[in-house]
Amino acid sequence: MNPALAFSQVNKTYALAGNGSRYALREVCFAVAAGQKIAIVGRSGSGKSTLLHLAAGIDVPTTGEVWVEGRELGRLSEGERTLFRRHEVGLIFQFFHLLSHLSVGDNVALPAMIAGEHGEAAEARVVELLERVGLADRRRDPVQQLSGGEMQRVAICRALLRRPRLLLADEPTGNLDDENGRRVMDLLLSLADDEGAALLFVTHSQEFARLADQVWELHSGELVAGTEG
Numbered sequence: 034m035n036p037a038l039a040f041s042q043v044n045k046t047y048a049l050a051g052n053g054s055r056y057a058l059r060e061v062c063f064a065v066a067a068g069q070k071i072a073i074v075g076r077s078g079s080g081k082s083t084l085l086h087l088a089a090g091i092d093v094p095t096t097g098e099v100w101v102e103g104r105e106l107g108r109l110s111e112g113e114r115t116l117f118r119r120h121e122v123g124l125i126f127q128f129f130h131l132l133s134h135l136s137v138g139d140n141v142a143l144p145a146m147i148a149g150e151h152g153e154a155a156e157a158r159v160v161e162l163l164e165r166v167g168l169a170d171r172r173r174d175p176v177q178q179l180s181g182g183e184m185q186r187v188a189i190c191r192a193l194l195r196r197p198r199l200l201l202a203d204e205p206t207g208n209l210d211d212e213n214g215r216r217v218m219d220l221l222l223s224l225a226d227d228e229g230a231a232l233l234f235v236t237h238s239q240e241f242a243r244l245a246d247q248v249w250e251l252h253s254g255e256l257v258a259g260t261e262g
């Protein structure tokens with residue numbers, strides 16, 4: 034079976050303002066199996082977000098290959114990569130990225146609306162997910178009335194709506210207090226389990242990193258061999 038995600042000798046460099054370039058990722062190689070959970074740790078600027086952006090097809094490597102479910106993203110056009118991302122990847126960010134003028138339910142339903150999917154199946158999926166995170170009764174409330182922890186739970190539902198095989202979370206608890214962070218992490222891990230999705234999450238918390246199957250550390254763009262979580 035194809036890995037959920039694989040990097041083959043991925044380098045990512047950014048041009049510097051003068052001349053020359055800076056490595057954000059250097060010769061990164063790995064494979065993540067379906068359902069596997071990986072914590073990515075490392076200092077600020079070590080390349081964690083860059084790795085997730087390449088995995089999501091938001092950006093492309095300078096050299097090397099990124100494979101998701103047996104497809105090499107470098108062979109897709111930008112439009113195809115956008116469609117791929119909507120279908121195959123669930124993204125969760127530190128600052129939630131919800132649309133504040135929409136209701137809780139509409140925020141979760143957004144990926145289906147963009148894909149032109151309406152109707153009962155989509156509705157039922159929204160309710161199912163909101164029930165799972167304990168927010169079904171807030172479905173019609175404006176999302177801006179929610180607390181930070183609640184907003185992140187909504188963002189997790191949105192990410193899962195279309196049943197992606199790959200979940201990517203960039204410091205999902207970075208803007209939450211300990212208690213809410215723990216709740217969000219627990220939900221993220223158990224929902225990834227329920228859905229059989231692979232999960233890569235960036236965290237600065239050793240406690241949360243230990244919840245993963247493996248912990249990988251980035252050192253100045255180099256991936257240090259993973260330690261078991």
Ligand SMILES: Nc1ncnc2c1ncn2[C@@H]1O[C@H](COP(=O)(O)OP(=O)(O)OP(=O)(O)O)[C@@H](O)[C@H]1O
Nearest residue numbers: 047048056057075076077078079080081082083084
């Ligand atoms: N668009 C860009 N242009 C130029 N340099 C960039 C760009 N994006 C990232 N970088 C550089 O690449 C390196 C890795 O950045 P990245 O955002 O991946 O780090 P990070 O590990 O996520 O850090 P943090 O923990 O602070 O979020 C940094 O040196 C950063 O300055």
Ligand SMILES: [Mg+2]
Nearest residue numbers: 081082083203
């Ligand atoms: Mg980052």
